[in-house]
Amino acid sequence: MKPMKPPVYLDHNATTPVRPEAAEAVAAALSTVGNPSSVHAFGRAARRLLEEAREAVAALAGAPAAGVVFTGCGTEANTLALLGCSRPAVVVSAVEHDSVIGAAPSAAVVPVDVDGLVDLDHLATMLVGIGELAVVSVMLANNETGVIQPVARVAEIARRHGALVHCDAVQAAGRLPLDMKSLGVHMMTLSAHKIGGPQGIGALLVEEGVSIEPLLRGGGQEGRRRAGTQNLPGAAGFGAAARVAMAQLAAGGVPAAWRDRLEAALKGVEPDLRIFGEGAPRLANTSCLAAPGMPSETQVMALDLAGIAVSAGAACSSGKVGPSRVLTAMGGGELANAAIRVSFGWTSRDADVDAFVAAWTALRARIRGRSGAAVS
Structure with missing residues (x-):
């Protein structure tokens, strides 16, 4: 036989697959007693784990830790970006993830060429007269084809017209070096399970000075941008996976x-x-x-x-x-x-x-x- x-x-x-380091971090967090919002010693210990994870996720994107908003997944982060920024006009590329299209079904759509690259001239034309009312969402790397978009040029055009820029970087994280400032975007989405972290946690990174209205209300967590007790084990696993992903990317990926x-x-x-x-x-x-x-x-x-x-x-x-x-x-x-x-x-x-x-x-x-x- x-x-x-x-x-x-x-x-x-x-x-x-979940990385061993992420699984170990999740297990350790599950054994940690305390709500990160509590002020006693148990709560402070939980808060410390949460903030260490926040710093690791921020480092993966080349962004300040204060801008990291932990969410339940990448889909939630995309929805929070497009609906929470309170811009009435939404502009997306024709190849965005369904979570972006679903969050703004009436969005204006920028076409792409045969290789899936966004038409920059078309984008510039669309933003004339509506830029200050708009948020533009263009992903960094496509989940189906792997095509990498010229996001820095998208951001340059959008900012010139006064538009906000959101970038779904879920597929790019851990596979491309990320630097939110160099890309010029105001908001960026990440997801833990795409880089070897646990499922059920994502993050929206928000540039300082950009106001985000929470979709979930009822508490002051995540800088009043996402109410609800934080998923500490998920965040810990996300942070651990981010550290390993950065190291492996530096080694060649x-x-x-x-x-x-x-x-x-x-x-x-x-x-x-x-x-x-x-x-x-x-x-x-x-x-x-x-x-x-x-x-x-x-x-x-x-x-x-x-x-x-x-x-x-x-x-x-x-x-x-x-x-x-x-x-x-x-x-x-x-x-x-x-x-x-x-x-x-x-x-x-x-x-x-x-x-x-x-x-x-x-x-x-x-x-x-x-x-x-x-x-x-």
């Missing part, structure tokens, strides 16, 4: 060579393969690819049976799978229904590339064999 092959996890953009080798191997067997965002700067860990005649759902299920976890380039809504809004905005056409996302992370190994290429190549051969001819 052949030994079972170890499963291969290539869906780190969805969530990455996930090698782009894995992504490039995977894409080259697949192109070698599938001439019509499309790599979304290939012509733009991308995260080293992310590849969004599609081949004609290979539906996303088929690929995800077949690869799962082969012990390999990836995501579809399409989102599920009410049990119905539709083409990715992001890939459609990039002119993906029918290939938007054939896209899958491969994303590496801190537990990935070089052998994962070979395992994926072998499984995908075998799947392609089976599909083409059933069709009786090359898929056009």
